[in-house]
Amino acid sequence: DAGVTQSPTHLIKTRGQQVTLRCSPKSGHDTVSWYQQALGQGPQFIFQYYEEEERQRGNFPDRFSGHQFPNYSSELNVNALLLGDSALYLCASSLYGENYGYTFGSGTRLTVV
């Protein structure tokens, strides 16, 4: 049973560019959450998708957007990249409304130069 899978593993982008990160949830899960982890910090909640809609959003600017597809997979898009967007981006899947800890994917390391 595959867990949460993310792609790509690593990415280097130039300031001002746009990036798309992808996530496939664990089989049976219907909700995808995205987190950003800057170096030396804990993960910060970006947003959560369920039934192809953004259900909740953390304190991130509109440059961060997402999408969920009918097969529950998800994309995270970041426009107008800033140096401060360099971080590990983590995807977690779950069943909507379940009150337990997430299993994270292996993450995408984004470096903005």
Add this chain to the structure above:
Amino acid sequence: QKEVEQNSGPLSVPEGAIASLNCTYSDRGSQSFFWYRQYSGKSPELIMSIYSNGDKEDGRFTAQLNKASQYVSLLIRDSQPSDSATYLCAVGDYGGATNKLIFGTGTLLAVQP
């Protein structure tokens, strides 16, 4: 603003000793608490969850919860060099449309052989 606080460390313990990691949280209504282990360059791995006051043991790990003091701890018995990692405390933020985890900044544990 709900917060989770951890001492960033590093916490250094000799091999075979007990490592004690601590965490406090600001929202008195919190009900779900999690400990994640994160090796350098990797994604966080869920190692313990606790929902009720008291102790919960799983192998060499014991999680302790005191809701009155808004305090969570993780004890690692017979610490091994392979336990050297950053330990992240997370609190579930559930309610209405809210369904996310709030993380502390993590405590770096170094087990000395």
